[in-house]
Amino acid sequence: MSFPFRKMSGIVNIPILEISQEEFRKVMTERREPLVLRGSDLGSCTRTWSPEKLSERLNPRQVRVHVGQEQDLDFRTKNFKYCDIDIKELVKRAQNKTNEEFFIDKSEIYYLRSISGDSRNLQVSNLDQDFPEISSDFKIPDLFPPDQMFSSVLRISSGGVRIWTHYDVTDNVYCQITGRKSAVLWPPSQANNMYLQGDKSMVADIDSPGSEFPLFPVSNRWEAELEPGDILFIPSLWFHNMKAHDFGVAVNVFWKELESKFYDPKDYYGNKELVPGAKSLTMLDNIIKQLTLLPPQYADFYARRCVEKLEKKCYLKD
Known part of the structure; x- marks a missing residue:
């Protein structure tokens, strides 16, 4: 299968394919470059994970979320704080532009990256175990051998939230369930231009990085606009940055392409170095x-x- 890449103003538009999961798996395995699968079956979640239905069906539980006033979350300046909140309340607040109850101010924004356990007993995230009341709505894409699966992560965000650029050492698919997002990626070959601190880029504003990061604007940049139901393949070591246009729910599914011996056994997020x-x-x-x-x-x-x-x-x- 062949398809053209459209390149405009130094930006590569990530191909959006409407094919079967079997065909998509073959293409992504051969190319090992970002691809979007559109129109595939992710289960009933694309219909049942609206804010209203999630609020009804989720069991009460405390989750730890990022809460900030600025839309671009910056891990260096820590322009956010970690707060514990009931997940039902999170869904309620994250869909609003302002809230009468808040941690910082009425217009604060929220971002959840689900984790299992706590800081003293951290475990790999698993949607089935963490959120069994809704997990059956989500159908894990048949894009990798089941025995290679690493984690499945629930993400919930307010509109406007942008998560800092980083890379993971495992392959993953980002399954957009509710809302729309902009995805920006850079290939591993651009590492020298990314101004890394560990697995994260120090550039908070990727559209206006400033004179502090002169090489960043010339990096080879790939982009896609994700719609509900889209599946974005993010190969390991590809830098990625996600921005929510509105209230968003997504599930990240990670798997290990390499032999287990190459991965840190204490890696709970998929971002510890090989x-x-x-x-x-x-x-x-x-x-x-x-x-x-x-x-x-x-x-x-x-x-x-x-x-x-x-x-x-x-x-x-x-």
């Missing part, structure tokens, strides 16, 4: 420590030798 990658970064810190013992011009020389070896042995050829 074991060989983490070891390499630690070794690199030791290399830097050694190079800083030299005068600057000598350190520069040997640093360039190191980069040259990495390029020859590890970089993908264009």
Whole structure:
């Protein structure tokens, strides 16, 4: 199967395909690039997960959410706070522009990324276990071997919320159930332009990054507008940024493409570095420590030798 990529003003429009899940699985496995599957069956959730029906059907439980006044959530400045709220109350507030009850102010915004357990006993998120009263409404896409599944994450957000750019080490599909979102992604090859701090980009405003991040605007950017029922394939290590246009509900399903030995057994979110990658970064810190013992011009020389070896042995050829 072939289909064209449309590129305008340096932006790649992510292909939107209306094919069977079997065909989509074949295409995404071969290409390993972002794709959107539209018109596929996600179950009754696309009809039953409206704010009103969710409020009726969800069992009362406390969830921890991000609460902020600014729409672009920034992990560096922590322009949000973590608050505990009953999930029914969250659904009620998140669909409104203002609320009489609030944590910060009437126009605050909310974002839930469901977790299992608590800070002392964190577990991998599982929709069936965490929200059994609604989980049967959602049909997990048949896009990967069931034994490779890692987690299924419920996400609820106010309109306007943008989550910081980051990458995951597992493949995943972002299933948009209620509301519309803008998805922006960047390939792993753009890592040098992303201004990373761990697995996250330090650029909070991706449309106006400012002079602090001069390379970010030239990064190769992929975009898609997600509608209810859309399934976005996000390959591992692809940077992604999601913005909700209105009240939104989504389910992220993650799976492990590689052998289990490559993943950190204490990774509950799917964003801890792969074991060989983490070891390499630690070794690199030791290399830097050694190079800083030299005068600057000598350190520069040997640093360039190191980069040259990495390029020859590890970089993908264009």
